[in-house]
Amino acid sequence: MHIPKLCDRPWPWRSDRQISFSLLLTIALNTLLVAPSLAQTPSIPSPSSAPLELDLLTKPKDYVITANTVNPARLTVPSLWWAQQNSEKKLLDNWIAYPASEKEPARVDLIVNQQIWSLLEYVERYDFVNRLGSAARNFGYNIRVFNYQKEPLASYTCNFSTTPPLCTIQTTVKNKIGLQRSLSLSH
Numbered sequence: 001m002h003i004p005k006l007c008d009r010p011w012p013w014r015s016d017r018q019i020s021f022s023l024l025l026t027i028a029l030n031t032l033l034v035a036p037s038l039a040q041t042p043s044i045p046s047p048s049s050a051p052l053e054l055d056l057l058t059k060p061k062d063y064v065i066t067a068n069t070v071n072p073a074r075l076t077v078p079s080l081w082w083a084q085q086n087s088e089k090k091l092l093d094n095w096i097a098y099p100a101s102e103k104e105p106a107r108v109d110l111i112v113n114q115q116i117w118s119l120l121e122y123v124e125r126y127d128f129v130n131r132l133g134s135a136a137r138n139f140g141y142n143i144r145v146f147n148y149q150k151e152p153l154a155s156y157t158c159n160f161s162t163t164p165p166l167c168t169i170q171t172t173v174k175n176k177i178g179l180q181r182s183l184s185l186s187h
Contacts, residue, residue, distance in 0.1 A: 001081065004168075007034075012129050019060040036092070039079055039109055039125065043159065044157055044159045044166050044167065044168045045105070045142075045157055045159060045168065046146050046157065047142065047152075047155035047157050048104050048105075048107050048142070049142065050098075050104065050130040051088065051150070052096075052109050052111075052144075052146050052150045053096065053109075054111070054148070056096050057094055057096065057111075060096075063098070064096055064097060064098055064099075065096075065097040066094060066095060066096050066097070067093075067094045067095055068094075069124060090113065090116070090117045091112050091113055091117065091120075091128060092111075092112055092113075092132070093111050093112060093113050093148075094109060094110075094111045095108050095109060095110045095111065095131075096108070096109045096111075097141065100140070105141075105142060105160065106139075106140055106141045106142070107142045107143065107144060108136050108141045108142070108143045108144075109143070109144050109146060110132060110143055110144065110145045110146065111131065111144075111146055111147070111148060112145055112146070112147060112153065113147075114148065114149070117147065117153060122171070122173060125153075125154065125171060126171065129143070129145060129154045129155075129156050129169050129171065130169060132156070133156025133167065133169065134156075136156070137156070137165060137167060142155070142156060142157045142158055143155065143156045152172065153171070153172055154170060154172065155169070155170045156169050157167075157170070
């Protein structure tokens with residue numbers, strides 16, 4: 001007994017043009033429905049573009065905190081001394097912490113030993129930035145990582161208006177021929 005095929009197409013009542021139009025309409029509607037939900041997701045700000053002020057290490061102003069600043073009356077915030085003492089092979093040399101201003105959120109500029117930084121693998125650098133970024137985040141600060149040549153090496157930036165804060169880590173990686181590229185991970 002022979003059973004005849006009704007149609008080779010999955011939708012015998014639609015032409016190719018109708019199928020294309022339906023597919024296009026579905027994609028367009030999905031885009032319109034998904035885009036507003038993405039727009040409502042708070043963004044993570046870019047790292048500060050302010051220059052690194054190394055002179056504040058030797059001549060600190062009242063509004064900044066460095067590794068050499070101690071407040072005898074209360075805990076100095078952010079407190080990164082423990083992190084500095086426990087950083088691998090004394091990677092963290094110093095830092096400058098800036099309180100929040102009308103223009104920028106609070107931030108800490110970390111200055112690392114370039115020789116040790118250059119010996120670290122990407123994962124070790126990420127771990128260092130993540131640990132110190134998490135410590136600074138607990139005090140409401142973002143971090144940027146520099147060497148003494150004022151080259152930006154990494155950043156840990158958060159949107160503190162969300163609970164929990166949305167944060168991203170950006171690092172600059174040089175390949176074997178010296179070309180730089182930037183990597184970013186959000187969490």
